[in-house]
Amino acid sequence: MPLFIDKLAVSSPDFDNLGRIPEEFSADGGNTTPVVEFTGAPEGTVELALIVNDPDAPLAQGFTHWVVYGIAPDASKLDLEAEGVREAPNGAGVASYFGPQPPAGHGEHHYYFFVYALGTKVEGEPTREEFLARYADDIIEQARYVGTFSR
Template sequence: MPLNIKDLAVAADGFGPGERIPDRHAADHGNAAPGIEITGVPAGTAELALILHDPDAPLPHGFTHWVVYGIDPAAPAVPAPGPVPGGAVREGPNSLGDQAYTGPQPPPGHGTHHYYFWVYALDTPVVGEPSREEFLGAYGDRVIEQNRLVGTYSA
């Protein structure tokens, strides 16, 4: 399946591409998940997934802050402070092993980190609540389109 990256878009409440993520979303300043809006969902999308990942974290695979499955392509949003009403959203484990949002919190003196809010339009529903690594391994070839919003944060 050819990968299309021109129409799908992701936006967050309170910051834009390359901008600093507001403190209220940081782990030590309220830990409130930002509202996420997804537009340009391609035809044939069965489900959307959202993964918030920090590749700058000093760990072999970076740090995964949030894993969300079951986002309805007909109502593609994850409003703050929680999941879509009606139980349409499932959370997978983050790098702490929690099925929840964990905001930015780079180690002291580690500089500015980049936080990737990846959105994936899938041609099939995700089964269960896989981790980021499990999801990419099992569903990488089921992605119709993907895009990301990158925000920054430093302690």
């Protein structure tokens, strides 16, 4: 698969890229959803998708913490109440945000906030794995922002 990187960007004012995610956004600290911002969606983008994954989790595919579809291409930040926006099952099988909660003593985990600019609409609420299998060829561009957390 070719690289799809250019001007698309994802960020959060709640923590620095490669910085520690504050406790309030962890599963044990309140599970508050962080603010997620977007810029630079390329021409032809039909919708954005956001997937947060921890590849350091001791599972074959890591652990998926958040899956969101239907984000408007001109959205500057994630609004879960916006028309068409919907959450899909995370690694726990629940359609919502699940904050960092790595095993105690397992070291620093990395939480990848991936944004995908898509040339088509995502149908339904596929899991991360289903999304990547079905929509990989529809990705126009992607970007990531990484937070860290340990217990």
